[in-house]
Amino acid sequence: MKLLQNRLIEFFLIFVVIPVSFALNFALWIKMIIGVFGFTYIIFILLKVEKNKFKINENLNWKNFWRQTLIKLLVITAITSLYMLIVDKENLFIVIRTKPLLWVIILFVYSLFSVYPQELIYRTFFFQRYESLFKNESIFILVNAALFSLAHIFFKNSVVMFLTFIGGILFALTYKKTKSTLLVSIEHAIYGCWLFTVGMGEMLGFPT
Helix, strand or coil, X not given: CHXXXXXXXXXXXXXXXXXXXXXXXXXXXXXXXXHHHHHHHHHHHHHHHCCCCCCCXXXXXXXXXXXXXXXXXXXXXXXXXXXXXXXXXXXXCHHHHHCHHHHHHHHHHHHHHHHHHHHHHHHHXXXXXXXXXXXXXXXXXXXXXXHHHHCCHHHCCHHHXXXXXXXXXXXXXXXXXXXXHHHHHHHHHHHXXXXXXXXXXXXXXXXX
């Protein structure tokens, strides 16, 4: 019972209190300290408590992963391109048209220093710590997606919240199926880089 209570407190602090606090108006340096402390705690738990080795699984089904990811990417490409054409035509592919070097740099920095830490937190850590607390798999996936969306509340943008909720569902399903932080990070990076490329980067916090 004590373990469950501690786990629930941990869950609430990391995935509700901290993300919501980042949407409040207080000093950036304090937010950075909170973020670094929280991420350090998560890495410690993954290494020392959950005994993660951070090794690439040699039995990953790469062919199936790429096939499914590319199919989803085609759907995302069609929907987001249409959205930009209708809502914000001037910014369609604006960065790659006007600042191609920045485009390349951001794709690399975002994939390595933003995507991977997010997936460690919201998929690897979240699944290993809390999946056993949920009896219903679908509810667990939806909760994960909702909390992933909540992590972006500081943008104060309903479109961003919707996109990250949908993304959260896709990433949670991929991790559920593969149990691979690497694969879900690649998928996350591909979709995020596309949104930046198509012209939706500004609303998602990308430098433009």
